[in-house]
Amino acid sequence: MDIMFIVGAVLFLILAPILGGLLTGCDRVLTARFQSRVGPPLLQPFYDVAKLWHKEKAFSNPVEIIFTTAYLVLIAFSGAMLATGGNLLFVFFSLALAHTFLILAAYSANAPYAHIGAERELLSVMILEPILILFAAGCFLVTGSFDTYHMLIQDVPGIIYLPGVFIVFIAVLTLKLRKSPFDISTSHHAHQELVKGVTSSLSGRSLAKVEIAHWYEMMIFLSMILLFFAGYPVLSAVAIILVFLLEIVIDNIFPRVTWKMTVKSLWIVTLVFGVGNIVVLGILGGIV
């Protein structure tokens, strides 16, 4: 393994939570302005986590400590894998495993809210799975490998070949940024039936770990946009910012999307654009 890759992984591990926290802060300020409020300070997410970290250690089942740790470690691991230009499928499998641990943490709490939250988090993992596999398949058809590294050194940016997959990716990002649907697991909307669902029984350090993991995950998904615009750094940056703003707008326009609507709409989008894209690429015989 190249030394550059290791540097990349280390940089990601250090920078991702900082950037992720800042983005969350921006998000909260922007959303507040949308709703004619002033909103919290930009650094509020960091204050929150710092405060959570120093809270009393209390849990409804001690096993949640290890599960939330596993969640954080594996999400960070997936991000580091991605940053080294590693295998995309492996990154996705590792993410799925991380989420399994979060879901198990919610299950182990033995509380109705947490349980339903876990089930809905599981649904969101299920919604995401086909899209991720199609994404990986698309990369394979374009570069002949699952390695993100090959996607990054492409001459032609991936979006030319994978426009459909990109649309699907944007669509699922609302889910991954915990925007819509409002009633799924840890949506940031205050007024929802599950009181923060999957995390409702977590407190103190466990909750802090979940928050940090969430920052990592946000950065993982945003940096995947790079794969579509490889070779064009300015374009990539613009795309990432635009997508992020778009997500905040979508969130504020559709505040009451339920999980059933989400499953249906996202899978229809996946079938039409994602599968359609892969089928067209396949019929054309791939790029390699």
Place this chain on the structure above:
Amino acid sequence: MYPPELIAILILLLVPVSAAVLLAVFKPDLVRNVLAGITSVIIIGASVFLAWKALIAPVSLTLEHTEWIGMLLFIAEIGVALVILGLSIKYRKILPLLLSVIQLILILILEFFGIAGPHAMTTFTVTGLSAVMVLIIGIIGTLICVYALGYMKDYHDHQIGVPVRKRYFFALMFLFLSAMFGLVLFNNLMWILCAWEVTTLCSFLLIGYSRTPEAMKNAFRAVWMNLIGGICFTLAIFFLLRINTPVNLLSVTDLLAFPNVSALTIPLAFIAVAGLTKAAQMPFSTWLTGAMVAPTPVSALLHSSTMVKAGVYLLVLFAPLFSQTWVGIFLALIGAFTFLATSALAISQSNAKKVLAYSTIANLGLITACAGIGTAEAIMAAILLIIFHAVAKALLFLCVGAVEHKIGSRDIEDMDGLLVRLPLLATMMVIGISGMYLAPFGMLISKWAALEAFLTAPLGYVFIAILAFGSAFTIFFWTKWLGKLFMRMNRPPAEKIALHISEKLSVIVMGVLVIGCCLGFPAIITGVIIPYLNGIHPYFYLGNKGFFYFDTLVMLGLMAFILLFLVIGAFLGSREGRTIAPYLGGRAVDSEGRFLGSLGVYKEAKTSNYYLEEYFGEKVLLKPSWVISGVLIIVMLVLGFMGVMIWI
């Protein structure tokens, strides 16, 4: 002096049969335990030896004077047909009766008019694929039999109305193993057909073991579906004999080497249908889901090491031929469709055995899809799937069986907090479930391999799309089961019945096997699968690509290490802190986790998993799936008769 390989083969074929005869004679439990134990040790030893020999160099043995073996097997085959015939008359089942008569007539025609005379051919062949199967049958099959020794004692304590017929039960279990060994070791298609029919009979009798009306109904369903498979197998032989060639096409090795594949499409289509019935693919899946009325060791045997694996073995064996035809593509489509449909169906089930059954069918679907595609990568994925599925599924069945006797239920909803109530069994269950779908364990590697195989196959994008959605479903139903095990509910502690030593032994060994296979998968690929593939595709070279890429292996290792660290952390880590009652929306909660109801009484808060029956229920999905898969099978047969080939 006979070569040692031959002796091993003869041991594998004859020892289980002889044990079956002895087990049918002796009644005392002690004699049975000793007999079954000794037989199991011999079988395991012989299968390991044979597999080892075959992995060094494929074994190929030719015996003289095989006419009498053929005669003996022919008589056995007639016997099988007559038993099914007789039972169909006794229970007045028209369809099985009709099918067994047809089968009997076909076999008689084949024997007396079909073959001009015995052709000289290799008698036994042990390739990498059959070595894998020998190990699966020899180790997992016998472990299940050992497990059954303890299980059947509990079974009859729980099922009061069922007559105790243990001699019959164990004789059939061991006979089953013999038939399976025959199926994977014989080289003559006529002989394989005989073994095929014996497995049909054994599964039929074992499913109907309890003789309750439900059991008999499901047993007859199993037998008529498998008889269709048998008839298709026989028809395949008919069409092979009609091909005018000096090559003896009844020899599997000669058939695989036959250059003119376009002449073979009709028999291939029939073989495909035969494989589909035995592997319980749509629309024949109901026999396997019905088979769960049988005692759990039977389910374990049917699902992991025998019966259904016979179906996919046949398909994988002929995969190189399928790869050149459109029959293969449609076979793969049926498999992929089955994977999608049954994974969705599994979501709606709360009965643990039924979830396992649907997941078995789904995985067999994936194997069928790989076999139909038939490229070197696909065959590799198929063999990996066969291995990992066999170990993990056997472990899960054994666990569910033992848990059912302890908590009196096989419903997943009743398994909450099992990790606290039955630590050993629940830990093994967690290993089994993780082995079925989580990184970095076995099935996931196989799925990865399948994905790569699909991407390079003709029409691969269709398979990718199906796999993408199917695997989303598998994640859903496995994770919600896994979650239940970790819940901590206020349940009465499980009955203090110690696990039988035979059950404990089998479960633990199986758990170790699952972990061993997961850690040792690179060795399995390089040591077993690649040599086998090089026998078929001489230029196939895995090299440094895909999941076998060195960096990926390092990453998998790293991930396993992280997990290990977490497991250790779970045992040794600090639990310092305050355990508090769960959050119930601000309601008053007592120390037990119950909430204060509006009438001033503390009540248990109960939630259950999502089953989403409005979308994934059997009522919604089964019938459309039968129609779709039925149409696919018809198209496959038509393509077979038209002899359409793939141009590459």
